[in-house]
Amino acid sequence: MTDLKRLGLHDLHLSLGGKMVPFAGYEMPVQYAAGVMKEHLHTRAAAGLFDVSHMGQVILRPKGDMASLCAAFEAMMPVDVAGLAQGRQRYGLFTNETGGILDDLMFANRGDHLFVVVNAACKEADVAHMQAHLSAVAEVQPVTDRALLALQGPLAEAALSGLVPQVAVMRFMDVAVVDTVFGALWISRSGYTGEDGFEISVPDGGALGLAQALLARDGVMPIGLGARDSLRLEAGLCLYGHDIDTGTSPVEAGLNWAIQKVRRTGGARAGSFPGDARILAELADGPERQRVALRPDGRAPMREGTAIFAPDGTPVGSVTSGGFGPSVEAPIAMGYVATAYATPGTPLEAEVRGKRLPLTVSTLPFHPTTYKR
């Protein structure tokens, strides 16, 4: 793994029994000694600490006023940026001219600038993309001296508020900057597990101290990428490069909720984003295919790439994420199927090791989310 980058907390992961694997150019802990199943269930029952420092953190600092930056950033996405209140975070999507998705991201309004978190595998491309579109109105500043930790689960608030009392009043998608002994923490009440929790950007110098302090709190256990994947799948959340990519539109992906009314046909700032013709047409008329929840009828997991057929043998789509849902206690999957087959309850078949096995279109999320709204 010589060409891979190491996380600032690499030695901590090793000392915790982390099994390191290559992911998005980094050596990342896929699991610790407890294993994926226990780590998953622990996060749902108590609290899990994830090191997501591989993700890209970027500050967009306006050269002039925030309004010009928000307008330019809004021109990159089918999302309401200008309407995001100070102290709030929102999910966004960079789209391309054909309506595909270049990356999904989180962005926060921090008063005099925007703070953006993007996927690790896309971060260089995203920074270049933002520089190309925003350089007239903003400095695009990659943040390279900070770790990013996620604390997720029902005990996350108790654990973090023991160190940072201010977080108790935060609601889902609130952001705050808090000075602590670990340095200035950039905290958002969010995550990618379906659980209540926080993402915490911490200066490199304070990251080990913060991680250790959190792990010392009641109910907090380190959680690897393996459980992060099964948790987000149960929550029905897309993984970029798998469930969404440049070939899938936000509407096909069922991310309509991320496209606020103001950007849709009839809205005050409708359209004027890359791929607007296709995306607005799909919002009006429906897409040709849709991301759906899939429940195998049997116990065999159906993995990414598994072909899906109608009972009469017609190919209708394929699985984009699939595995076993520890909290659902059954195999679960997501994939794209032709819209005619996307209604919950529709019986389909999937080809697994040369055999056609039954599965049923279901509803997302597989496991109820517990965000603190």
Added chain:
Amino acid sequence: MKYTQDHEWLRVEGDLVVVGITEHAATQLGDVVFVELPEVETMVSTGDEIVVIESVKAASDILAPLEGEIVEVNQKLVDNPGLVNEDPTGAAWFFKMRIDDLAALDEYMDEDEYADLIG
């Protein structure tokens, strides 16, 4: 007990050979969530993929270690795949097979040799 390069253990029980996977293999696989067993009375050749094991991470196979007939399979694993992690060398045997010549087992590793392999 004998061991294969593929981390299976083989135990002679009367005129049958009982087959499972080692503790090392179970740990490497991670939590097992699905097991598909062969039909009884199937004739298999050495190297045939006859069992599918899926863990939370990935799918893998168990290969037939010897030529012979599958005479019994452990249905408990189908209902409770986690048994593979709980008791890989005991309750979580996969199948029993009848082979012509038990001497064929001699080519496989003994416990010390296997311990060296997984070092």
